[in-house]
Amino acid sequence: MSDPEPSRMKHEDTEEQTDCIEVKQQRHELNEVEEKHCKIKTSRKKAKQLHTCSQCGKSFREKGVLKKHMRIHTGEKPYTCPQCGKSFTDASNLRKHLLFHSGEKPFSCDQCDKKFISSSSLKAHMTVHLAEKPHVCSYCGKSFSWLASYKKHQKIHDEVRDHVCCECGKSFTAADRLKRHQRIHTGEKPYKCSYCDKSFIQSGDLKKHERVHTGEKPYCCTQCGKSFADASSLSYHLHIHSGEKPFSCDQCSKKFGSSSHLKSHLTIHSGEKPHVCSFCGKSFSRLDVCKQHQKTHEEVRDHVCCECGKSFTAAGDLKRHQRIHTGEKPYKCSYCNKSFTESGNLKVHERVHTGEKPYHCTQCGKSFSHSVTLVSHIKKHCSVSE
16 A cells, blocks of 8 residues: 555645745736836826926926916916906906906905905905914014015015116015006006096005095094094094104104104295295195195185085185084193184183293294284384384
């Protein structure tokens, strides 16, 4: 009888060889799959970097994005506004621009109901409510809600004025400031009033002007409830409540609530009168006074009282006149209960309490609280000398 042991061992060797061949085959297949996967990955990577700008070397995943990018170099603006002819590099900017013409503002703030043309403008506005100012200046520590405002601000420290006017050489930190400046040279006034024929260089000036027609006064004083058409008027008004006059004249120490009033006052000392009337040649230190004066020649009295029909050349004169009808006396004495229709009358009255006598006689040194009293006093000196 033959021994079964060698036969069993031979069978086991065959099984082991088969297993080994199978493992080798599986490993080879796995290597092939891995190699194929690497090739796909490499080709995808190459495809991602396929669209490269020939001008600056920047690469893009999509051909359409490269096409849009190329317009930076070529200056091509294929999307044109049918209403004003302004052109844009992409369709989204044109869509946004068209909302300016329609007046549509589809994005509303849920906290203050203010409306915006784009979702990005609404998002930027929301930081006002959150009081979030994540962008901090590394030079002075000032923080900003918007990255764009922060970048503009840092240019002040870096003294980077990389936007230069080709007409006069004046340089600016931002492109939009240069654009606004260039309108001085071109005479372009793209912002047209929808109520009259006036046009403006800046959208903010148009907005402010249109309040003359609409009567809108969005800036309210929290202390007395009085409203104003612009922020600067409210700021100036607040100084009346605080009594603060931060702007001082270095020649006579007189104080003012605003820098513009100080600037106007300084012309008294310099004697400068750059604004000349084209009708009579009379010159003025202030442009607004010159314009008011010119209305007397042109007989323009465009400020009319709705109560009695009396007309005035200036809005301020009409406002003062209307207090006769309303009985309003907004200027209150800080020493007694008396009130006045005009600030000048209050000023004169308060000298009774303070004892201030600002009008001095140069001949005898005597002082007076009223200018008219000084004039009559000087006449006495003249009559004595005669």
